[in-house]
Amino acid sequence: MIALFIIIGNGLLALLAEIFKFQKFIFNITFVLLLAALASNYWAWQHPQAFAPFSNMICFNMLELVLSSLLIAATILWLFIQRASHNHQTFGTDLSSLILFALAGGLLLTAFQNLTTLFIGVELLSIPLYVLAASHKNSADSHEAGFKYLILGAFASALLLFGIALLYGGAASFDINAIQAYLNAQANLPAFVKMGMLLLLIAFCFKVAIAPFHFWSPDVYEGAPMAITAFMSTVAKTASFYAFFKITMVCFNAPHTFWISMLMAFAVLSLILANTSALGQKHLKRLFAYSGISHSAFLLLIIIAQQKQALSVNALIMYTASYMLSGLGAFAILVKHGDVISDYAGFAKRNPTSAFSFSVCLLSMAGIPITAGFFSKYMVFVLLLSSSVSIWVSVIAIVAALIGIYYYIRLITQLYSKTAEEPQGPIQTDNNWIALLCAIALLVIGFFPQSLGGIFTF
Numbered sequence: 001m002i003a004l005f006i007i008i009g010n011g012l013l014a015l016l017a018e019i020f021k022f023q024k025f026i027f028n029i030t031f032v033l034l035l036a037a038l039a040s041n042y043w044a045w046q047h048p049q050a051f052a053p054f055s056n057m058i059c060f061n062m063l064e065l066v067l068s069s070l071l072i073a074a075t076i077l078w079l080f081i082q083r084a085s086h087n088h089q090t091f092g093t094d095l096s097s098l099i100l101f102a103l104a105g106g107l108l109l110t111a112f113q114n115l116t117t118l119f120i121g122v123e124l125l126s127i128p129l130y131v132l133a134a135s136h137k138n139s140a141d142s143h144e145a146g147f148k149y150l151i152l153g154a155f156a157s158a159l160l161l162f163g164i165a166l167l168y169g170g171a172a173s174f175d176i177n178a179i180q181a182y183l184n185a186q187a188n189l190p191a192f193v194k195m196g197m198l199l200l201l202i203a204f205c206f207k208v209a210i211a212p213f214h215f216w217s218p219d220v221y222e223g224a225p226m227a228i229t230a231f232m233s234t235v236a237k238t239a240s241f242y243a244f245f246k247i248t249m250v251c252f253n254a255p256h257t258f259w260i261s262m263l264m265a266f267a268v269l270s271l272i273l274a275n276t277s278a279l280g281q282k283h284l285k286r287l288f289a290y291s292g293i294s295h296s297a298f299l300l301l302i303i304i305a306q307q308k309q310a311l312s313v314n315a316l317i318m319y320t321a322s323y324m325l326s327g328l329g330a331f332a333i334l335v336k337h338g339d340v341i342s343d344y345a346g347f348a349k350r351n352p353t354s355a356f357s358f359s360v361c362l363l364s365m366a367g368i369p370i371t372a373g374f375f376s377k378y379m380v381f382v383l384l385l386s387s388s389v390s391i392w393v394s395v396i397a398i399v400a401a402l403i404g405i406y407y408y409i410r411l412i413t414q415l416y417s418k419t420a421e422e423p424q425g426p427i428q429t430d431n432n433w434i435a436l437l438c439a440i441a442l443l444v445i446g447f448f449p450q451s452l453g454g455i456f457t458f
Contacts, residue, residue, distance in 0.1 A: 003072065013033075030096055074238070105123070114174045139223070163203060171193075201262070241296070245302070276403065294404055318372070325445075358412075365404075368405070
C-alpha cells in the first residue's frame with residue numbers, strides 16, 4: 001500500500017519539476033523512489049498485517065505484494081532503457097509522470113477488491129499509454145498508433161464498464177467477494193449477468209491482445225516510440241493480465257464456468273494466428289507484437305485450467321517474470337539498433353556481449369531449456385494436463401510453441417551470420433548492462449526455477 005502512495009507522489013512530483021526547475025534531477029528522484037517502493041513492499045512482506053483501506057476497495061496481501069514488486073522492478077529496468085534511447089539527455093518530466101501514473105494503475109490492477117477500483121486502475125494504466133504511444137511529435141506513424149490505441153482502448157473500456165454495470169444489476173455490489181457469493185448462490189444465472197461476465201472478459205481480451213481482439217497490437221507497437229513499446233509490451237500487458245487472472249479466479253470460478261469454452265477458443269486462435277503471422281515479419285516490433293499475442297495465449301491457458309491452487313499462482317508469477325525480463329532485455333538492444341531484422345546480420349561480430357544477451361532473451365521467449373521461459377511453459381503444460389481441459393488444447397499449444405521456436409532461432413542465426421561485412425570496430429552501447437542483467441537473471445531462474453516457481457505453497 002505504501003508503494004502505491006510513493007509512486008503516485010512521485011508522479012505528482014514529476015509534474016512540479018518544470019515549475020520549480022529541478023527537471024534534470026527527476027530521473028534520479030524517480031529511480032530512488034521506485035527503489036523505496038520496492039523496499040516498502042519487502043517490509044510489508046516481512047511484517048504482514050491486515051490493512052484494507054478505502055472500505056476494502058484495495059488490499060495488498062502476500063500475492064499482491066509479489067505481483068506489484070515485479071511491476072515496479074520491471075519499471076526500474078525500463079527507466080534505464082528509456083534513458084539509453086535518448087543518449088542520456090534530460091529525462092522528460094512529462095514522460096516520467098505519465099509512466100508513473102500508468103504504473104500506479106498497474107498496482108491498482110493487482111490489488112483491487114472492488115470493480116470500481118478495477119475500472120479506475122484500467123483507465124489510470126491506459127490513458128497515459130494513449131498519450132505516450134503518440135508522443136513522437138515528428139512521426140505520423142506514432143500519431144496513428146496513439147489514435148488507434150485511443151479508439152480501440154476506449155471501446156474496450158466501454159465493454160468493461162457495461163459488463164460491470166450488468167454484474168452490479170445482479171449482485172447489487174461492486175465488491176468482488178460479494179459478487180462471488182452471489183454467483184455461487186445462483187443455480188441458474190440470469191441472462192444479463194452472463195452477458196456482463198462475457199463483456200468483462202472480452203474487454204480484458206482487448207487489453208491483453210488476445211485474438212480476435214488483437215488487431216490493434218502490431219500497428220500500435222510498430223508506430224509507438226521504441227521505449228514506449230517496451231513498456232506497453234511488458235509492464236502494461238502484465239498488469240492487465242494480473243487483473244484478468246484475479247477476476248476469473250475470484251469472481252468467475254466454479255460453479256458457473258460457461259465462459260471457459262469461449263476463452264479456450266480465443267487461446268487456440270491466438271496461438272495459431274500469432275505464431276503463423278510472426279513467420280513473415282521483417283520488423284522486430286511487429287514480430288514481438290505477434291510473439292506477445294502468443295505469450296498472452298499461454299497466460300490465458302493458466303486461467304482456462306481453473307486450478308485454484310498454488311500451482312496456478314506460481315505459474316503466473318514465473319511466466320510473467322520471465323516474459324518481462326525477456327522483453328526488456330530484447331528492447332534494451334532494439335532502442336539502440338532499430339527493429340529491422342536484416343540490420344542484425346552479423347551483429348555478434350560487432351557486439352558479442354549484446355548478441356549473447358539478445359540470444360538468451362530470445363531463447364527464453366522460445367521456451368528453450370535452462371532458461372526461465374522453459375520452466376514457464378512447462379508449468380503451464382503441467383496445469384493443463386492436470387485439469388479437465390481437452391488434450392487437444394495442449395497439443396495445439398505444443399505445436400504453436402514449436403513454430404515459435406523457428407522464428408526465434410532464425411533471428412539468432414541472423415545475429416551470428418557470417419555473411420555480413422566485417423566490422424570496422426566494436427559498437428559501444430550505453431545499455432549493454434541492462435540486456436546482460438536480464439539475460440543473467442533468465443539463466444539464474446532457469447537453473448533455480450523454485451526461486452520464483454515455488455513462492456506460494458497454499
